[in-house]
Amino acid sequence: MATIYQVSELAGVSLATVSRVMNNNTKVSDKTKQKVLKAMAELGYQPNSIAQSLASNRSNSVGVLVSELHGPFFGDMMSAIEDTLRLEGKHTIITSGHSDEERERASIEFLIGRKCDALILHAEAVTDEYLLNLESRGIEFVLINRYIKQLENRCIRLDNKQGGYLATQHLIKLGHQKLAYISGPKWKQDAQERLQGHKQALTDAGIDFDEALCFEGDYQQSSGSKGLDWLCEHAPKFSCVVCANDEMASGVMTRARQLGINVPSELSVVGFDNIIYANYLYPTLTTIDYPIYEMGRMAAKYILKQVYEKKNLDIESVFVPKLEIRDSSIEYV
Amino acid sequence: MATIYQVSELAGVSLATVSRVMNNNTKVSDKTKQKVLKAMAELGYQPNSIAQSLASNRSNSVGVLVSELHGPFFGDMMSAIEDTLRLEGKHTIITSGHSDEERERASIEFLIGRKCDALILHAEAVTDEYLLNLESRGIEFVLINRYIKQLENRCIRLDNKQGGYLATQHLIKLGHQKLAYISGPKWKQDAQERLQGHKQALTDAGIDFDEALCFEGDYQQSSGSKGLDWLCEHAPKFSCVVCANDEMASGVMTRARQLGINVPSELSVVGFDNIIYANYLYPTLTTIDYPIYEMGRMAAKYILKQVYEKKNLDIESVFVPKLEIRDSSIEYV
DNA sequence: GCTATAAATGAAAGCGCTTACATTTTAAAT
DNA sequence: ATTTAAAATGTAAGCGCTTTCATTTATAGC
Incomplete structure (x- = not known):
């Protein structure tokens, strides 16, 4: 060479x-x-880009941390980021953290060691302190789907609470009074926020939140099925179930079919995220649209602006969820 | 630092x-x-790993080329590779080629420039010559889902023809005689092979292949829907449709529902790949299992053995597809 | 033509490591 | 204690670039 x-x-x-x-x-x-x-x-x-990096202390690559390499959500996020950066000749190094504190930290340190010019992090498990420390180490980064007050301008996020609110409000408007809820892991910020939105919507409608109608899942499809089983056995009667993501909603619908419960006539189901195949489920899934592609693109833009000094880029940090009504939710009769 | x-x-x-x-x-x-x-x-x-790389001419990172960053198939493939390499302290740099010759080549050259110790390529668009040339340049690489005779030992692949055969044979055994087929893009090797398997199964059963019953899709969900529309309009009567991947099969089922065609009683559908949510579709999808996770893992092992000199690893290069029977295909009446 | 200034080019010192080779230390053998 | 080989450590030359600073060359003004 x-x-x-x-x-x-x-x-x-x-x-x-x-x-x-x-x-x-x-x-x-x-x-x-x-x-x-x-x-x-x-x-x-x-x-030789390695030599270039060593000499210039610039690698023209940005590191990305996702929770999982598979799954429609992170796939879209990675695509958006790579598409955007590649147009400017920047490269993307991807690692996964598996929602585990240790592994997230190791991945981040790897990316730093690799002399990435900046990081785009979907960090769930690592502490706020660690992230704050990152900033004081002079590392350039942006957070997706996480909010830390002191890092406010680095946070590209969705108003999860509003999303949770919309989902629940939608069902209430349809006349539902007994709403079950399957949440994400409660230690995750987004799961908390979505649940908060749910509670708020109940309160605003004068409905008491009932802990017995709430099951904590893990955002996996299987925990949707498990959740429905648990609710059928332990919870008071309910006419619909709000799920904190589409995967669990899919699990609920599949299990409902196996149990002979018709969706939506006997059970309305609402998801969250609007992942690509929500529209291919049967019935098609009512959900909250999470504009992850746009958010990934925005994170990349943020980096282009802050680190690579591209001007004329408008950065918008809070995205607004949108209710996407499809066939899985109908009026309570 | x-x-x-x-x-x-x-x-x-x-x-x-x-x-x-x-x-x-x-x-x-x-x-x-x-x-x-x-x-x-x-x-x-x-x-500083950059400095290490420059000095040692070893980066401890392997480059991966996928077609798309999203989608369940590539997600699993990436996960498998990263999981396996990380255990040995190696890192993964991922790029996408979007099934476009120019972009695939650019990505591969980027990875080489980045001094990856080896490459794992799901290269669809780049020519055989280019790949052969890669070998003569002394680049270490392994191919997933592509077969080139002179590079035989570097090819980790599925017997796609056998897969296509199994899918079609399954329907024939169920009594179907009029089989429609929705293929992938014909320029892609796997699409060709799957179609070959289909034709072989027809031949073996004494059924003539009818070009008019064959629609060329693009492996996207939407082309499944389009394919069904086209077939309904232009093709002779058929009782089932074999799809070259699950995404298109999902598109077929969705469109069938919209058209008021019941799956499977009026139309049996079979897919290919066994992507994660094939089991969450309604009806659950009969498909051919593509052990992509295992194959990704095997590709990583190949690299560990050849490049990083880990011994005691058995490399197996041809994988066998398996028929996964679910609810979307039933006996012809 | 001669000086003043700007523009183009070159020389050389790193960037933070690895590694061949030289040197010193330690242990073993006599 | 002395010799010898082996083990441990040090020296210094790169790896292929970027970048500062010095030098050369072109351009302009008089």
């Missing part, structure tokens, strides 16, 4: 000049620029 | 010794080793 040195030799100029045309930095006369470009083409020269 | 130099100073040893304990290479006396470790801990030293 050709090095910058060979290029400079072939072009009859110095290392520095070659480096300059690569970065089209300072003025290089057009004549020498052409010579260099020609030499590069001739040698099929490709700069 | 502390450097190796500061560690060596604090520990009162040379650079080389510090480097040695990091790589626990040559013998270092236990006493000095402890001194160094202590100094590292004290300084919170983290080796």
